Amino acid sequence: MLRLNLTAAPEWLELAPGLRLQVAPLTTALMVSARADPVIEAMPEEASQEDLALAMAKSVARRAVLAWEGVGDDAGEAVPVTPENIDALLEVWPIFEAFQTQYVARGLLLEQEKNVSAPAPNGPSAGAKAIARPVKRRAKPAPHD
Template sequence: MLTLDLTNAPRWYDLAPGVRVQLRPLTTALMVATRSDPAVEAVPEDAGDEERAVAFASALARRAVLAWEGVGDAEGNPIAPSPEAIDALLDVWPIFEAFQLTYVSKGLLLEQEKNGSALSPSGPSAGAIDTARAANPAKPTRKRARTAPRSKTSR
């Protein structure tokens, strides 16, 4: 069952020991805005999934992060979230992974679930070609295929 959170209130997420961020709810409007973000659209067509994931996560985080705790500058002074600071935070691999798992993946799971049985028009099957000849019962094959040789080892 899909449970709806009708409050639409920001939530705190723990991304690492001592580091937590307050994030906006992952709404349709937020996802649509992120998909049309200039940084996401600037990713080259031939870019890999990893490069796309980093660009998308950074653009999403810049829109979603409202506040944080446990994040500071080089001298250890607390700093406020800014686009540059958010990008720097996501450059820390464990933080990026936690952000992806605790925030982004929850929204994408629903997206994936609804597309469970549909073919992806841009996926690996999009330009697939048949490699086997079509079977034609009116035209029998010349010979039957030989069976595989049996193993000579004893069981």
């Protein structure tokens, strides 16, 4: 069942001990705006999935982050929430991962819920292990005509 949360109130996410972000609700309008970001549109077609994921996370964060606590400069002085500072914050791997998991992934899980395909954390595949043997060497490329 899809559970609607119709409140438009911002919420606080704790991404690391002592580091919290206040974020706007993850709405369709926010995601559409993030996808239309000029940085995203300017990315080359050959950009890797990792580069696209980072660019999209930064785009979403620049629109969603309203305030923060526990973000400072080299001298330990608090820094303001700016697009540049948000981008710099997401360059820190654990923070990027926490933001993806706590904020962005909730929207993706909602997408799975509506398609009735949300993963079951305790279902038959929860403890599944790979059983395929590792390959011994790479396959030869196909011949060219």
